[in-house]
Amino acid sequence: MTDFQIHTVHSAPQEAQQALAVLNDAFGFVPNGAGLMANSPTLLNTFLSAFGHFRGNGTFSPAERQVLLLSNAVANTCAWAVAFHSLEALADGVDPDTVQALRRGDLPADPRTAALSSLTRALIASRGHLHHTQVAAFLAAGFTQSQLFEVVTGAAISTMTNYAANLAQPPLEGPVQAHAWTRAHLSDV
Template sequence: MTSQRIHAAGTATAEPLQALRDAFGFVPAAAALMANSPALLNTFFSAFGHFRGGGTFGAAERQVLLLANAVANGAEWAVAFHTLEALADGVEPEVVEALRRGEVPGNPRMAALSAFSQALIEQRGHVDDTDLAAFRAAGFTEEQGFEVIAGVAISAMTNYTVNLARPALEEDVAPHAWTAGHPADA
C-alpha cells in the first residue's frame, strides 16, 4: 500500500476527521488512512478521546508513551508525528532525542514510563515484577500501569496503519523524519 490509499471521508468518518483537522490544522495521514475502515477510525478516535480526556497522564507523559511505542513498533510516520507533538507538549528535547535513538531517557520518570510501555509491547503484556516495580518506583500507580495498556492499544492502531500504508509525511511533520533501523540518524 502507498500514501495514494488515503481515503476520501464518507459520512461515517467525517466527524472524527473534521475534529482532527480542527485540532491540527490538517488531517494526520494515519487518521486519513484509518478512514478506509470506519470501524478502525471510530474505535481509535473514541479510545484516544478516553485516553486523553479520562486518563491520568499529562500531555508530556502521553507523548513520551506514544513516541516510545512508535519507536518500538518501527513506525516512521508515527515517530515523526509524535516528535512534533512531544516537543509542542513540553517534552524536553533530550528526552525526545533519546527515545528516537531507542535509548532510555535521562529523566527518571520518563525513562520508567517509556521502558514500561516498551516492555509491554516487546513482551506482549507478559511483563515481570521488576518491570512493574521500576514503573511504580518512578511514582506511577498500579492503575496507571493499566492505563499504559490503553496507550499501547492506541499506538498499535496508528503504528500498524502507517506501517502497512507508509504515508508521506505532512509538511509540519517532515522536519522530524525518522527511519526505522537507523535511530542514530534521528
Template sequence: MTSYRIHTAATADESVKEPLKALESAFGFVPAAAGLMANSPVLLGSFFAAFGHFRGGGTFGPDERQVLLLSNAVANRCEWAVAFHTLESLEDGVEPAVVEAIRRGERPGDERMAALWAFTQALIETRGHVGDDRVAAFRSAGFTGEQVFEVITAVAISAMTNHTANLARPALEDTVSPHAWTAEYSTGA
C-alpha cells in the same frame, strides 16, 4: 508511497466525517494515519473512541502521553508516527534531550520519562507478559496501578496508528517532515 486513499472529511464515509473534522481542528490537518484509518469506519471509530478516553479521561499529562506514544512509535519502527509524535512531544513540552534519546531507542535521562519508556518497551517486547519487577519499577517512579493499565491503552492506540502507517507508508505532512526518522536511526533497530 501508499496505494490506499488518505481521506479528509470531504472524501470520507459519512460515519467518519466527524472524527476527521475533530482531528483536523485539533492539529490543523487530518493526520495521514487517521486519513488512512478512515478507509475502515470500524478502525477509525475504535481509534477515535480509545484516543478520546486516553486523552480526555486519562491521568497522564500531555508530555507523558507523548513520551508513551513516541516510545511506541519507535518500538513499532513506524517512521510516520515517530515524526508525528516528535513534533507533538516538543509542542507538549517534552525536553528535546528526552525526545532525542527515545528516537535513538535509548533510555531518557529524566527518570520519570525513562520509567514510562522502559515500561512501554517491556509491554511491547513481552506482549504484555511483564514481570512484577517491571511493574514495581514503574510504580516506584511515582506512577499508579491505574496508570499501568493506561499504558496498555497507549500501546493499543499506537498499534492502530503505527500498523496502519507501516502498512500504507504515507508521505509526511509538511509540518511533520522536519522530524523525519528511519529505523536505522535507533540503536535498538
C-alpha cells in the same frame, strides 16, 4: 507499499467524516495516519474513541502521554508515527534531548520518564507479559497501578495507528516533515 487512499474530511466515507473533522480541528490538519485509517470507519472511530478517553480522562500529563506514544512508535518502528509524535512531544513540552533519546531507542535521562518509556516498550515487546520487576520499577518511579493500565490503553492506540501506517506508509505532512525518522536512527542498528 500498497496504494491506499489518504482521506480528507470530504473524501472519507460518511461514517468517518466527523472523526476526521474532530482531528482537523485539534491539529489544524488531518493527520495522514487518520486519513489512512478512514478507509475503515470502524478503525478510525474506535481509535478516536479510545484516544479521546486516553487524552481526556487519563492521568498522564500531555508530555507523559507523548513520551509513551513516541516510545510505542519507535518500538513498533513506525516512521510516520515517530515523526508525528516527535512534533507533538516537542509541542507538549517534552525536552528536545528526551525526544532525541526516544527516537534513538534509548531511555531518557530523567528517571520517571525513563520508567514510563521502559515499561511501555517492555509491554509491547513482551505482548503484555511483564515481569514483576518491571512493574515494580514503574510503580517505584511514582506511577500508580491505574496508570499501568493506562499504558495498556496507549499501547492499544499506538497499535491501531502504527500498524495501519506500517502497512500503508503514508507520506509525512508538511508540519511533520522536519521530524522524518527511519530505523537507521536507532542506536542499536
